[in-house]
Amino acid sequence: MEEMKRMVAKEALKYIDDDMIIGLGTGSTTAYFIQMLGKKLMTGELEDVYGIPTSHQSRLLALESGVPVVSLDEVDAIDLAIDGADEVDPHLNLIKGRGAALTMEKIIEYRAGTFIVLVDESKLVEYLGQKMPVPIEVIPAAWRAIKEELEVFNATAELRMGVKKDGPVITDNGNFILDAKFEKIEDPLDMEIELNNIPGVVENGIFADIADIVLVGTKDGVKRMER
Numbered sequence: 115m116e117e118m119k120r121m122v123a124k125e126a127l128k129y130i131d132d133d134m135i136i137g138l139g140t141g142s143t144t145a146y147f148i149q150m151l152g153k154k155l156m157t158g159e160l161e162d163v164y165g166i167p168t169s170h171q172s173r174l175l176a177l178e179s180g181v182p183v184v185s186l187d188e189v190d191a192i193d194l195a196i197d198g199a200d201e202v203d204p205h206l207n208l209i210k211g212r213g214a215a216l217t218m219e220k221i222i223e224y225r226a227g228t229f230i231v232l233v234d235e236s237k238l239v240e241y242l243g244q245k246m247p248v249p250i251e252v253i254p255a256a257w258r259a260i261k262e263e264l265e266v267f268n269a270t271a272e273l274r275m276g277v278k279k280d281g282p283v284i285t286d287n288g289n290f291i292l293d294a295k296f297e298k299i300e301d302p303l304d305m306e307i308e309l310n311n312i313p314g315v316v317e318n319g320i321f322a323d324i325a326d327i328v329l330v331g332t333k334d335g336v337k338r339m340e341r
């Protein structure tokens with residue numbers, strides 16, 4: 115599994131040129147990419163590449179790896195974004211947010227000229243919701259009301275609890291995460307919009323029609339899916 119993650123991260127480097135602004139996703143697969151990008155910058159193989167982190171995790175790792183960072187309000191455009199995913203359907207719709215960084219990830223990746231997703235083959239599903247719940251970032255005061263309102267969509271939601279921390283997970287934006295298990299998400303774009311219409315929802319982990327390229331690590335090498 116780790117080898118597949120390294121393989122796709124290495125492949126993603128081929129899309130990076132000098133003078134690019136790159137959205138830096140969150141998670142273990144993107145972490146390999148950030149470290150490899152740092153090495154290319156240190157050796158001078160790449161120059162003047164700046165990263166826009168999507169989380170504290172990616173910001174700290176970028177700084178540690180030698181990737182200079184900028185924020186969204188300092189740039190005119192984002193050339194490319196690289197990130198992992200928890201599920202990918204055949205139309206390249208995604209579920210993201212296991213790392214609770216979905217809001218900033220969507221803010222950056224929606225605006226990137228090209229959004230490239232890095233996964234291993236275990237993340238490929240026939241339909242969204244097949245294996246994973248949809249993480250939903252919510253304003254803390256609204257979590258219980260939203261949990262109940264999600265029943266309209268036949269979804270069962272759990273408040274995500276911290277590990278090595280008592281009580282709920284607090285996102286980088288100071289909010290809670292509800293993990294909502296759906297039976298089957300028939301229309302990802304429609305569900306993404308519906309969920310964001312619930313007052314108190316900050317953002318949800320369905321990324322419909324955003325990914326341009328998915329690089330899939332398999333036992334036989336890297337496969338490329340394109341929209």
Ligand SMILES: O=C(CO)[C@H](O)[C@H](O)COP(=O)(O)O
Pocket residue numbers: 139140141142143144197198199200209210211212213214215216219
């Ligand atoms: O959405 C995410 C974080 O919010 C991650 O990109 C997603 O969970 C995949 O992570 P990993 O590469 O560790 O499997």
